[in-house]
Amino acid sequence: MDEPSPPAGWDPASWELWRRPARAVGLVLVVEVAAVALVAAHLAVPTPEAVALAAFLTLLSVVHTELATGIERIRRRAAQTSYFDLSSVWTFAAALLLPPALAAAVIAVVYLHLWQRVWRPAKVPVHRHVYTTATVVLAAAAAHGVVTAAGGLPSGPEDVAGVAGMAAAVLAYVVVNTLLVAGVIALTHEWPGVRELVGRWDDNALEVATLCMGGLAAVTIGATPWLVALVLPPILVLHRAVLVRHLEEVASTDAKTGLLNSAGWQAEATRTLRRTQRVRATAAVLILDLDHFKLVNDAHGHLAGDDVLAAVAAELRAGVREQDLVGRFGGEEFVVLLPELPPGPLGRAEMRAVAERLRRLVAELDVPVCTPDGNLTISGLSVSIGGAAIPVDGATLEQALKVADASLYAAKRSGRNLVRIAGPVQIPAPRTAG
Template identity: 40%
Template sequence: MSISEKPTAPIERAPDGRSRRPILQGPGRLVVYMGLVLLTALFLFGMAFAMTEFSAMDLLTFVAFVAGAAICVEGSRRLGVPTPAGFNRDLLGAWWFPVVLLLPPLYSLIIPIPVYLLLQQRTRQTLVHRRVFTAASVGLSSFLVSVTWYSVWSGSLVGGLRGDAEAVEALASGPGVVVALLCCAGFTVLNTLIVAGAARISNPSRHGMRPLWDREAVTVDCVELCVGVTIAILAHLSLYLLVIAVPPVLLLQRSLLYQQLQMAVRTDPKTGLLNAPTWEQEASVEIARARSTRGRAAVLIVDIDHFKRVNDTHGHLFGDQVLLGVATTIAQQLRQSDLLGRFGGEEFVVLLPGSDTGEAWQAAERLRSQVGSMEITVDNVPVSVTISVGVAVVGEHGNDLVELLTAADLALYRAKETGRNRVCMPAGRTAPEGRIPGSRSGGEVDPPSGS
């Protein structure tokens, strides 16, 4: 698994006219964190290199695993590479794990280098520091797990660092397979924690790391683990058996990429939310269902106030962080049945199935309040943003999606014209500042009627 790698962004200019490198635009703690991971990997490389006894067979086996990974990269390259926001997964662990279990730990540190160089050249060029960090994370995790694997069977840390060949024979036994599975699972956990740490430092406003641990992610990790250990056992029996191992791994890799590409077509690459066409399609179905069953539904259009000013002041990369932060905050305040999408620019759209006028107003006020209290730090300076929200309800402001979007857009325009950082309805009143209809805040406030 690796951090999702977006296409390289245009280099921004500092106020003095000089270009700013993307890695230096991030938090200082992130630069330190990534540097520590890389330096640790380099230190362990030097130590392992001094303790490793090289052999022609080990080098041949290493080249065979690199070739297998290269075939999988090349075989899936024509499918394209998805660019979802957040995290991207692959099945390259199927080639890390055999190296961990069959070769001295030094090779575990080395194998990410040629594979990620190939990814950089043959799939899509991305930020070099991100590729380097991903390779260092994989190498460091693989090395530590490989040392653990060899230490278990040699009975000493020195034997673990050297990679005593006797440990390889354990793969032919039941207990050996169990230990191999546990070690490879440890690699997955360790690499995930390293990546999650970088993501957390990069975007402190993101709460939770669900994409790393959801059901689909765990399923992919389990498949990767089983395939990797299977390849290790086959390679231990004979390197010639890798010929029959490559096609199924290639098929699994292509299947995973195809699934991610399908998701990428439906989602916005910067926020991970539904894109406008997908949201409109699904929202139309929900609204038609509500109309046919005489149910309720509401549409919200959310716009970030003065977003152009944020981009002009702090740069477009920081603007992307603001978009992701607002999207995450909004998503956390919605129900599972609600439909959230990015409508373009700094606008988001929300469908609230089953919500009447009062409930829609409360939901919009809750979003406004939560986003208003959100802070994103740039250059150690906290930056806050606010949103304006237009609300339209099925049956009161329109009967289909086009009518509701038009009404909500007019309400949003009215919110902007009357001072921003507020909620409005097409022909209703502006939301009282800091007060939610139907609740008590210095006196009871009746829900808006929408008239």
């Protein structure tokens, strides 16, 4: 009788990790070895009270995960790169209350349960889960060291050092965990941007809030253990609030390109313009249309066309600043908002420079696709671009879009693969075959 094969993804030789740059793989291995070494260095026979407390925290985490499993699976699927799970309320409490080795055991069990109930159903690679567990072990050890140095948890309202120590422990946990995760991302990709490295402001605020609840849970356990059950209702409400935000993000995202869709882009662009206008800065909009895109679909099929759209979207995102907004307006049309431009001719010159850079990026793009005829590379793409400044060419976003759209069609009529910026003077851009 044949032995059953292990679940897909459990064979280390098949892990996607080994296809990452060597420097990223090196950091992953160093962090995981450091976590194991830290646990080994603190191995000691725990007291029965500490074991009971560890079991209690693990039970609370399991109950928490079971109650929020459906929500967390949706969050895990919706997350792109950064993802903050709210189990840190229990791992942080364990870091404050338990010796490092026992806290690491709690973290291992908590994350093993999370893997079974949330991460594996969401098809998260095993190596990412192992690395995340290692970073949390090191972050928890850092938090434990800070609290220990401050003299332990606050013993009363007059214990200022204890309160300061807990606040410093929150900071240590966040900094260690964030740096270790950001380090792998930075070593895996060419500068992905600050948001991709450390997550968004509201994601980090969520993590800090969760850790603060973990600190309160630790103090509560020290005084009246069963009152810690009162942490569960607010943390579950927080889960649902975060889920609503994630669903809003999914609803505003174009599934084929990962960019904002038309409605999402216009809503975000309107908010960004308000901030730009408050500081009396100028902005610009670019509308981009892939030339002869129907020929790609007709020649290679719509799936190949979707690959082209995704590749173009990635080039557009890479070709602008982090604060610029890129969206898909539908079909083969894209739109970019450039906020906080210099006033006057300098701003218009920067708008043209960005448009020309995007035009060149698309013209140089080679897209590997899989078609019924085999693997092919699609090249020779081009894009026509129209631009308009706000408030010079249009006082509102809608007015500027209409002017930019007219400029786009001027570029189309002039031969395509061109940039046309609204204004009294039009300077033809360099043109290549297309």
